[in-house]
Amino acid sequence: MNTSPYLRKTTAVNSVMLRVLIALLPAICAYAWQFGAAILVQLAISTATALFAEAAMLAARGKPARLYLTDLSAVVTAWLIALSFSPITPWWLMVTATLVAIVIAKHLYGGLGQNPFNPAMVAFCTMIVAFPALMSQWPGAGQLDFHTQLELILGGARQLDAITAATPLDALRTGLREGGADVTVPGLMAGPAFGALGGAGWEWIALGYLIGGLFLLQQRIITWHMPAAFLLALAATALLMWGMRPDRFGSPIFHLASGGTMLAAFFIVTDPVSGATTPKGKLIFAAAIGALTYVIRSFGAYPDGIAFAVLLLNICVPLIDMQTQPPVFGHKRD
Amino acid sequence: MLRKLFKFHGGVKPATHKDAATASPIVTPPLPARLKVPLHQSIGGTPRPLVKAGDKVLKGQRIGGADGNVSSAVHAPTSGTVLAVEPVVTAHASGLSTLSVIIEPDGEERWIERQPIDLRATPADEIRDYLRDQGVVGLGGAVFPSHLKLKASREKPTRTLVINGAECEPFITCDDMLMRERAAGIVSGIRVMRQILGAEEVIVGIEDNKPAAVDAMTLAVQTAGLDQVSVVAIPTRYPAGGAKQLIRVLTGIEVPHGARSTDYGVQCFNVGTAYAIHEALELDQPLISRIVTVAGNVGQPRNYEVLFGTPMNELVALAGELPGTDAYIMGGPMMGFRMPAFDVPVVKATNCVLVSSPSLFPPPPPEMNCIRCGECAKACPADLQPFELYWFSRAKNFGKAQEYHLFDCIECGCCSYVCPSHIRLVDYYRFAKSEIWARERDKDAADAARERFDFRNLRQEREKQEKAARLAAKAAETRAKLAGESGDDDKTTSSAKPSQAEEAKKALIAAALEKARQQKERAPVPPRNTDNLSADKQAEIDAIEARRAAARQEAE
Numbered sequence: 001m002n003t004s005p006y007l008r009k010t011t012a013v014n015s016v017m018l019r020v021l022i023a024l025l026p027a028i029c030a031y032a033w034q035f036g037a038a039i040l041v042q043l044a045i046s047t048a049t050a051l052f053a054e055a056a057m058l059a060a061r062g063k064p065a066r067l068y069l070t071d072l073s074a075v076v077t078a079w080l081i082a083l084s085f086s087p088i089t090p091w092w093l094m095v096t097a098t099l100v101a102i103v104i105a106k107h108l109y110g111g112l113g114q115n116p117f118n119p120a121m122v123a124f125c126t127m128i129v130a131f132p133a134l135m136s137q138w139p140g141a142g143q144l145d146f147h148t149q150l151e152l153i154l155g156g157a158r159q160l161d162a163i164t165a166a167t168p169l170d171a172l173r174t175g176l177r178e179g180g181a182d183v184t185v186p187g188l189m190a191g192p193a194f195g196a197l198g199g200a201g202w203e204w205i206a207l208g209y210l211i212g213g214l215f216l217l218q219q220r221i222i223t224w225h226m227p228a229a230f231l232l233a234l235a236a237t238a239l240l241m242w243g244m245r246p247d248r249f250g251s252p253i254f255h256l257a258s259g260g261t262m263l264a265a266f267f268i269v270t271d272p273v274s275g276a277t278t279p280k281g282k283l284i285f286a287a288a289i290g291a292l293t294y295v296i297r298s299f300g301a302y303p304d305g306i307a308f309a310v311l312l313l314n315i316c317v318p319l320i321d322m323q324t325q326p327p328v329f330g331h332k333r334d
Numbered sequence: 335m336l337r338k339l340f341k342f343h344g345g346v347k348p349a350t351h352k353d354a355a356t357a358s359p360i361v362t363p364p365l366p367a368r369l370k371v372p373l374h375q376s377i378g379g380t381p382r383p384l385v386k387a388g389d390k391v392l393k394g395q396r397i398g399g400a401d402g403n404v405s406s407a408v409h410a411p412t413s414g415t416v417l418a419v420e421p422v423v424t425a426h427a428s429g430l431s432t433l434s435v436i437i438e439p440d441g442e443e444r445w446i447e448r449q450p451i452d453l454r455a456t457p458a459d460e461i462r463d464y465l466r467d468q469g470v471v472g473l474g475g476a477v478f479p480s481h482l483k484l485k486a487s488r489e490k491p492t493r494t495l496v497i498n499g500a501e502c503e504p505f506i507t508c509d510d511m512l513m514r515e516r517a518a519g520i521v522s523g524i525r526v527m528r529q530i531l532g533a534e535e536v537i538v539g540i541e542d543n544k545p546a547a548v549d550a551m552t553l554a555v556q557t558a559g560l561d562q563v564s565v566v567a568i569p570t571r572y573p574a575g576g577a578k579q580l581i582r583v584l585t586g587i588e589v590p591h592g593a594r595s596t597d598y599g600v601q602c603f604n605v606g607t608a609y610a611i612h613e614a615l616e617l618d619q620p621l622i623s624r625i626v627t628v629a630g631n632v633g634q635p636r637n638y639e640v641l642f643g644t645p646m647n648e649l650v651a652l653a654g655e656l657p658g659t660d661a662y663i664m665g666g667p668m669m670g671f672r673m674p675a676f677d678v679p680v681v682k683a684t685n686c687v688l689v690s691s692p693s694l695f696p697p698p699p700p701e702m703n704c705i706r707c708g709e710c711a712k713a714c715p716a717d718l719q720p721f722e723l724y725w726f727s728r729a730k731n732f733g734k735a736q737e738y739h740l741f742d743c744i745e746c747g748c749c750s751y752v753c754p755s756h757i758r759l760v761d762y763y764r765f766a767k768s769e770i771w772a773r774e775r776d777k778d779a780a781d782a783a784r785e786r787f788d789f790r791n792l793r794q795e796r797e798k799q800e801k802a803a804r805l806a807a808k809a810a811e812t813r814a815k816l817a818g819e820s821g822d823d824d825k826t827t828s829s830a831k832p833s834q835a836e837e838a839k840k841a842l843i844a845a846a847l848e849k850a851r852q853q854k855e856r857a858p859v860p861p862r863n864t865d866n867l868s869a870d871k872q873a874e875i876d877a878i879e880a881r882r883a884a885a886r887q888e889a890e
């Protein structure tokens with residue numbers, strides 16, 4: 001029987017997800033413009049895989065497929081995977097990653113809303129552990145034409161050193177490690193992989209994410225807490241290290257404009273399902289990811305630290321939420 | 335008259351749908367053929383029926399007497415004949431029947447004799463009793479007996495009297511129209527309440543989507559020449575009309591769940607209640623009618639002054655019921671509930687009859703999983719984390735739900751309203767609350783059973799003791815007689831001579847009781863008054879006692 005309230009707002013999960021997808025468009029355009037159309041191919045592959053996996057899992061679990069397929073949450077996951085992977089990732093790797101995200105990280109934990117870990121980040125971490133070499137090959141901006149990209153995606157032979165450059169973050173870290181004491185950050189950053197602020201071409205994509213993020217804020221789909229805490233913590237940690245050794249560590253600006261920083265700030269740490277929910281908890285959660293990201297980026301073995309930082313903090317969510325329950329009405333001064 | 339307003343967390347802004355019903359003035363519907371007046375119309379005890387079938391009643395005559403102080407009287411809404419006093423399906427979601435007085439109006443509307451009381455000469459206690467017998471209860475929907483609320487807390491004087499004219503629920507306009515048309519009466523009621531409570535200041539809170547009501551009330555306050563009474567327009571945001579939210583907005587005070595607002599120096603009444611108090615005290619008219627909004631699936635939404643007991647369907651017919659009606663909702667679309675039938679009577683709690691149809695209030699889309707988006711927490715005026723309560727309620731983890739303040743939830747419906755997964759959150763809380771209550775009832779029942787059992791043990795024990803005492807007393811008497819006969823036994827027993835029989839008996843009984851008690855406790859201390867008895871004698875007495883006890887037990 002129908003019970004009160006009889007009125008309801010007309011927002012639905014799919015309208016939330018749709019707006020997240022729209023918010024990703026500026027960055028996708030910048031991506032395609034700077035790095036070629038390969039990203040569009042990747043988006044198509046991951047989306048198709050995600051929808052297929054979602055439908056299969058819903059059928060297997062006896063859930064209403066139409067209702068949950070149209071919620072678009074699988075598409076959001078797919079896009080986030082495609083955007084955090086290299087655009088020349090071979091197709092089978094992209095498919096596997098998406099399957100891991102949807103089947104294991106999402107549905108084996110109970111489907112929409114039940115997953116304790118961010119599915120896209122689970123996919124990223126699994127793949128980087130399983131295929132470290134393939135996951136580290138990123139083309140430079142404008143380096144490969146679409147034909148070559150497509151060949152690589154379809155599994156063509158890779159003369160990797162010849163065709164790919166490391167990401168700026170990778171380049172900086174490996175450069176510093178291998179070059180020894182003579183190599184300094186300013187010296188490295190004069191190289192072709194770097195642009196004015198961060199990696200060449202990456203700055204535009206970062207700008208795209210920023211625009212999309214502001215749109216989400218304006219739509220009240222995300223709150224300011226997480227992006228602000230994440231970016232501030234990352235910048236503050238970077239500032240601390242850079243202030244001490246400007247020749248050995250990247251500047252805060254470099255860290256903000258590089259890698260997946262902006263993608264993470266507005267689209268990944270803000271994933272509601274696997275994140276903290278209380279206002280204070282959100283600040284703690286996102287700030288911890290920011291600081292941890294810096295540590296893993298600068299001292300770890302992987303090209304970017306966001307995914308691992310996110311998963312680590314996902315584990316802490318129940319504790320964070322429990323400890324940061326806001327006081328309820330009338331109990332505020334207790 | 336700028337006043338600092340406070341904010342409450344959360345809230346929502348649904349479309350208000352209020353304009354249609356405020357376009358025309360309040361009207362009085364024709365007398366219905368039958369009035370079914372339920373006796374139980376307020377919080378508290380069910381009033382006792384004071385009439386029986388065949389009785390003639392006058393308009394305003396008391397037909398149900400308050401059952402104790404936490405109760406409120408009920409009156410005949412018009413003159414006529416009592417046809418029956420019988421259970422009738424009442425305006426309650428449960429669909430249960432309650433004892434009601436069925437009256438056939440004679441059409442003459444003959445009043446009882448009315449004699450307003452002299453407010454200055456009457457002590458506050460008597461005014462309160464009077465209000466109880468006039469049947470005045472909160473007309474905002476909670477129907478809490480008003481006389482109980484017109485009492486300052488012992489610890490703290492009531493500083494502020496808040497008058498609730500917010501009327502935040504969509505569709506409902508009865509308070510709006512009452513303020514527009516009868517502001518003087520409301521202000522008069524406010525003056526009385528303020529006097530009884532001894533409140534320094536009065537703040538009337540009205541949502542700013544009712545400018546006409548704000549103007550009317552401001553004018554009435556000016557005309558009455560009251561000082562320290564301010565009429566304040568507050569931002570329109572549901573549930574600003576919740577008593578606690580309104581107190582918060584106007585005074586900044588947050589009254590926690592379970593606490594009385596008077597303990598914080600504030601009391602809050604609905605404008606309709608203020609008007610009813612004015613009528614009850616200054617015109618000596620008991621509460622027999624109220625303003626009811628009829629809205630929703632009707633041609634002409636409107637406000638009516640309705641006699642209690644009027645069947646809802648007759649009322650709705652006047653407003654031009656449209657086809658497709660599937661139910662009547664009593665109250666607004668956010669917190670109202672469905673009536674079990676169309677002909678249930680209008681009662682004191684009926685602020686609105688909202689006519690529902692599937693196109694107006696379609697059934698909610700299928701529920702999806704919670705995505706923890708936090709929309710519900712952003713909307714919750716009680717500062718709860720509704721999705722956490724949802725998880726715990728769903729998992730039947732009621733302990734956790736209570737830990738997360740389930741009972742602070744006011745069931746305002748904001749969370750369900752915003753949830754993008756269309757989860758009917760409030761239903762889960764209702765379920766959890768009723769489960770917890772049911773468990774507590776079971777526990778209480780078990781406690782009561784245990785108590786009964788303990789009591790029986792206690793009684794049996796007591797009976798045993800009494801029996802032993804009787805036996806001991808008899809034995810002692812015998813012994814005293816023996817002592818009296820021999821006359822030379824020893825000093826102590828000689829004090830219990832037949833010449834002082836009365837005292838002796840008392841002393842002996844006391845001694846016997848003491849002994850029985852000590853036996854029960856198996857205390858090694860020998861009884862005081864018999865401590866000089868020789869071992870033989872004691873053994874003899876005990877033997878007699880034992881025999882007698884055995885004999886009695888057999889006889890029983």
Ligand code: SF4
Nearest residue numbers: 704705707708710753
């Ligand atoms: S609004 Fe609904 S989906 Fe969002 S957190 Fe609350 S219960 Fe979950």
Ligand code: SF4
Nearest residue numbers: 714743744746747749
């Ligand atoms: S119904 Fe309860 S939990 Fe939901 S918004 Fe209202 S007070 Fe909060």
